[in-house]
Amino acid sequence: MQTTRIQGNDALVSAEMAAMLEIADLLDNVAGARRLADITAELDDLSIRRELFALLDEPTQVVWERVREIELYPSYFPGLATPSPLGITLGDLTYSAGLGDVDCPSKSQIIEALRRGLEQHADPMYNY
Numbered sequence: 435m436q437t438t439r440i441q442g443n444d445a446l447v448s449a450e451m452a453a454m455l456e457i458a459d460l461l462d463n464v465a466g467a468r469r470l471a472d473i474t475a476e477l478d479d480l481s482i483r484r485e486l487f488a489l490l491d492e493p494t495q496v497v498w499e500r501v502r503e504i505e506l507y508p509s510y511f512p513g514l515a516t517p518s519p520l521g522i523t524l525g526d527l528t529y530s531a532g533l534g535d536v537d538c539p540s541k542s543q544i545i546e547a548l549r550r551g552l553e554q555h556a557d558p559m560y561n562y
Contacts, residue, residue, distance in 0.1 A: 457490050460548055464506060467556035471508045482506075486524075486548075490541060498538035502528075506548075507555035527551045 461483050468479070482504060489497045505521030525535035527547040533539050539547070 456545075457487065460490075460545060461486055463552055463556075464548060467552055468506065470556070490544060493538050493541050493544060495538045502535060507551055509555075522551065522555050524548070524551075 464486070465479050465483060468482070485497075485501045485504060489501045502525035503523050505523055506527070507522040509520055509522050524544070524547065527550060528539050528543065529535040531543070531547055531550060533543055533547075
């Protein structure tokens with residue numbers, strides 16, 4: 435495979451690649467946490483990855499409205515060993531971070547919400 439270098443654009447290409455790798459890693463972690471929690475939802479792993487990537491690649495209101503209600507993590511009530519039938523959604527995560535869940539957050543806010551979700555709702559034994 436041949437690599438073509440475009441003078442002056444190396445930093446831009448590297449920044450874009452780093453951003454894509456960060457998104458891919460985050461989506462891998464979310465999918466892994468969901469598998470470990472054995473979440474049953476309407477969407478399969480590939481569909482969730484596709485929808486979240488579309489939102490992170492270009493956050494728009496249309497995509498946000500489609501994605502914000504996807505259940506990402508189980509919701510446990512204190513004292514119960516089994517999860518609630520209603521899971522934690524991306525909208526829940528942004529709302530709990532003090533952001534609105536109606537208007538589309540920025541890319542950085544969505545990434546932060548997904549990271550916070552991993553910290554707060556993923557199995558603590560899951561090594562992400």
